[in-house]
Structure formats: C-alpha cells, structure tokens
Amino acid sequence: MFKKKLGLFVGILLIYTILFSNTVFAKTTYESDPTNTKLELSDSDSLKIKENIKTILDTQYEIMKTWKFKSNQELIGDSKLLELIEKTNKFKTQWYKKVNLKALNYNSTLDIENIQKNSNNKYTLNVKYSIDFYLSNSNVKSSSFDEKYIFELEKKGNNYYITKMLDLTDMQEEPINSTNQVRSINKLDYDASKKIENTEEYDNFITDKISSIDDISNNIDRYAEEQNKQTTSVPVNTKAAYSGYKANAAVNYALKWAYSFNPKYHNYDKEGGDCTNFVSQCVNWGGIPTAGSAWSSNTTSWINVKAFYNYMRSSGYTSGGDSSSGSRLGDVIQLYHKKWVGSDWSHTVIITGRDGSGWLYSAHSDPRKNYPIANVYPTSSYTNIRYIKFWH
Structure with a gap:
C-alpha cells in the first residue's frame, strides 16, 4: 500500500512539474545564423514579437476591410520606417475607395523561421506570412502564400519595437537565362540580412520608397483611371x-x-x-x-x-x-x-x-x-x- 501511495505521489508531482514548466519556464528555440547556435526566447516574448509583426503585415487587409486607417506608431521604433508605413497606409485608404477594393474578412498566419541576436537588445528575424481573404464585390477568395520578410526589432522594457523591415521581393533577381542563374534563396536571405545591417544603405532605400509613395499619392487619379480601363474593349480591325x-x-x-x-x-x-x-x-x-x-x-x-x-x-x-x-x-x-x-x-x-x-x-x-x-x-x-x- 505504501509503495502504491508513493508511486501515485511521484506521478502527481511529475505531472505538476511538467505543467508548471510549460506555463512558466517554456522557451522558444530558433536557429541563429551563421554560428548555428541556439537563441532562446520565452513564450511571452515570442508571442509579443509575432503579434507586433503580424499587426503591421495585417494592416493593409484591415484597411481593405474597413477603408479606415489606424496608426501603428506604437509598434515602430524608427522614424523613417514609420513615415513610410504611415504614408503607405494613408495611400491605401484612399486607393481602395477609388478602385472599390474591399475585403469581407481575412485570416493570416505568421511563422518565425530564424532569430539572430545582434546586440543586447536588437534582433533580426526571418518570417513567412500567408493571408486568405474574401472580396466583398464577388465573394472570391484571394490568397498569398509564404511571403518572405526580414525584420529588425529592438527590445525596450517589455515590448519589441520594429526598427527595420524588408520585403524579400525587393531583393529577388529573376533568372537571366538558363545558364546564368541568379543567387540561391539561401544566398538571397544572407544578402538581405547584410543589407539590413548596413544602416546607411538601408536608410537610402527607405528614403527612395518614401519618395515613390509620395509620387503615386500625387498621381492617384491617373493610376485609378488606368485601373478602371481594364475591361474596356478596344476595336480590332486587323485579323488575329x-x-x-x-x-x-x-x-x-x-x-x-x-x-x-x-x-x-x-x-x-x-x-x-x-x-x-x-x-x-x-x-x-x-x-x-x-x-x-x-x-x-x-x-x-x-x-x-x-x-x-x-x-x-x-x-x-x-x-x-x-x-x-x-x-x-x-x-x-x-x-x-x-x-x-x-x-x-x-x-x-x-x-x-x-x-x-x-x-x-x-x-x-x-x-x-x-x-x-x-x-x-x-x-x-x-x-x-x-x-x-x-x-x-
């Protein structure tokens, strides 16, 4: 009888220990290139990082759903990046109304593939983002799968602020021909990481994107006119x-x-x-x-x-x-x-x-x-x- 009670006690203690460990001391482990060492984050830190990044990437679809623009300045830790994001979201709010692009709802997922610690309070992350949404004018399901981004975040207090953001489509080079291939995806990720580490080069890139947003905002009516011509028939007088x-x-x-x-x-x-x-x-x-x-x-x-x-x-x-x-x-x-x-x-x-x-x-x-x-x-x-x- 004593042995049975002892076994029962040990079992309960083991279960309690496992549960307590998972809820309080659980860690999220990522590969940290290029040393292949392990970087551990608590579940609460990992969740906060994912929430902040996902909020930024979801914003355009929230605007598409509501046609309203809400600032995310509390998540951004760099003034130039904030300017780009705010101007982009302001443009999208106006653009969606002009071209009648509206979503009924959306569902997104975000996966962190890699976290690299740059300093005591800065981290670089590779993420993949996917989105499904239904368009209100046709109830057609639209989707995008495994969009690739690199983010830099800085931890201040209990929060993580986004200081740099790079869409890897801005780095891709399509094959020139069948014998002269471009960089591999792994090399692409490495080059992008180096680009984002170069503060001057990155700042120039963001400045150029801000200029582009200003330009399309100033010419929004011209772009909308072209958009609305998509199904305009053009008489064809020549034989196919x-x-x-x-x-x-x-x-x-x-x-x-x-x-x-x-x-x-x-x-x-x-x-x-x-x-x-x-x-x-x-x-x-x-x-x-x-x-x-x-x-x-x-x-x-x-x-x-x-x-x-x-x-x-x-x-x-x-x-x-x-x-x-x-x-x-x-x-x-x-x-x-x-x-x-x-x-x-x-x-x-x-x-x-x-x-x-x-x-x-x-x-x-x-x-x-x-x-x-x-x-x-x-x-x-x-x-x-x-x-x-x-x-x-």
Whole structure:
C-alpha cells in the first residue's frame, strides 16, 4: 500500500512539474545564423514579437476591410520606417475607395523561421506570412502564400519595437537565362540580412520608397483611371495573327499550380524567381506552342520577364499594345519593380479572375492565387505596368 501511495505521489508531482514548466519556464528555440547556435526566447516574448509583426503585415487587409486607417506608431521604433508605413497606409485608404477594393474578412498566419541576436537588445528575424481573404464585390477568395520578410526589432522594457523591415521581393533577381542563374534563396536571405545591417544603405532605400509613395499619392487619379480601363474593349480591325489560345485552359492550369510546382518543369524559385517560368507553363497549356530554342522550357524567353515579353510581341501572339484596355482572362501582366538590386521589369503574372476592383491574378514568387492586381500596383515597389493581351 505504501509503495502504491508513493508511486501515485511521484506521478502527481511529475505531472505538476511538467505543467508548471510549460506555463512558466517554456522557451522558444530558433536557429541563429551563421554560428548555428541556439537563441532562446520565452513564450511571452515570442508571442509579443509575432503579434507586433503580424499587426503591421495585417494592416493593409484591415484597411481593405474597413477603408479606415489606424496608426501603428506604437509598434515602430524608427522614424523613417514609420513615415513610410504611415504614408503607405494613408495611400491605401484612399486607393481602395477609388478602385472599390474591399475585403469581407481575412485570416493570416505568421511563422518565425530564424532569430539572430545582434546586440543586447536588437534582433533580426526571418518570417513567412500567408493571408486568405474574401472580396466583398464577388465573394472570391484571394490568397498569398509564404511571403518572405526580414525584420529588425529592438527590445525596450517589455515590448519589441520594429526598427527595420524588408520585403524579400525587393531583393529577388529573376533568372537571366538558363545558364546564368541568379543567387540561391539561401544566398538571397544572407544578402538581405547584410543589407539590413548596413544602416546607411538601408536608410537610402527607405528614403527612395518614401519618395515613390509620395509620387503615386500625387498621381492617384491617373493610376485609378488606368485601373478602371481594364475591361474596356478596344476595336480590332486587323485579323488575329493567332487564334489557338484557350484562355480557360491557361487559367485552370494557373489555379491548379499556383501553390505548388509541376514536376515536369524545373523550379526556378530555388534560384531567385519562378514567376515567368510559371506563366510560360500556363500560356503553353492554353495553346501558345513551343518553338524549340526560341521559346520552350528553360530557354531565356521562357523564364525571363523581358525576353518573354519580346518573344510574345514579336511572334504575333499579342494585340492592342501594353495598356489595360481590352485585357481578358488568361492574359498576362508584367510589373516594373523599383528593387534594391536595380529597377527593371521583373515580375510576370497571369489574370485568373475578376472582382469589382478589377483583375485578379495568380503567380509564383510570391505564390498568389486570385490576388487583386490593385493591391500590388501602384506601390512603392511596383511603379509601372504593362499587359500582354493574346488573340483569343
């Protein structure tokens, strides 16, 4: 009997110890590059960091839902970053109203992949962010998956303030051709970390983005006019150069593979950017025929933004110029990016849906499905747009 009571007592004590440890002394452990040492944060600190970052990334969708702008200055610990964020959110509040972009609700997740301690009270974090939201004008589900960011936070008292923020799409370089590959994702993360550590270079980058926000804010009516032309028909007096494009097939392929990779093709996401490779697959599935070394899997015109555009235009597959007028489902959009690594046409997406605000697109790098083009253009990064409209 004594042994049974002793065993019961030890068991209860063990359970109590485990529960007490999990609630009071639990730690969250992350890899800390490049030394591969372990950095431990309490659950309360880890939760506070995630809450603060998630609030900042959620803000645009909260604005999209309410058309109201609430300052997040209590979370930002750098005056220039705060200026950029406040001006961006003010622009979005006005922009969403002008183009009638409104969300019913949204659901987001944020994962911290890595925390590196820079000093006694500063930390650099790699995070991934995903969002699902429904658009009120069509009840279409839009989503973005595994957006990559780097944040620097400074701990003051019991709170963590965001002092630097970098969207890794501002660092990506798409493959130039099939033999001259760009940086790997791991190298991209490393380069971005070094960029964010260089205070002068980072400050110049933020200053440039503030200038871009000022510019698009001053020209908001011009951008809205272009946005509203998306479904305007343009009379075509010439005979179609190609009539074999099946837009529905291209759209269906895009929606099927937006968040995964067809194993029949090389995945260029590992080399910096898969966007044009993905869109080439879509339009090929829709009926644009391969052409040997001119346009087929892994050729320069298949994987590179500008080469894809030049090939489609010169081969007679497109109509109506670069404006949004006359664009339709299955057509392609390209965006001009004021990146850290150099401004250029650098992103290719395909139109897969429509909402009251305009076209929805699907893409790789960042993976997105039926995402409103009005939420990525214009921005402090994407400052110009062109449409590739196929004969169909």
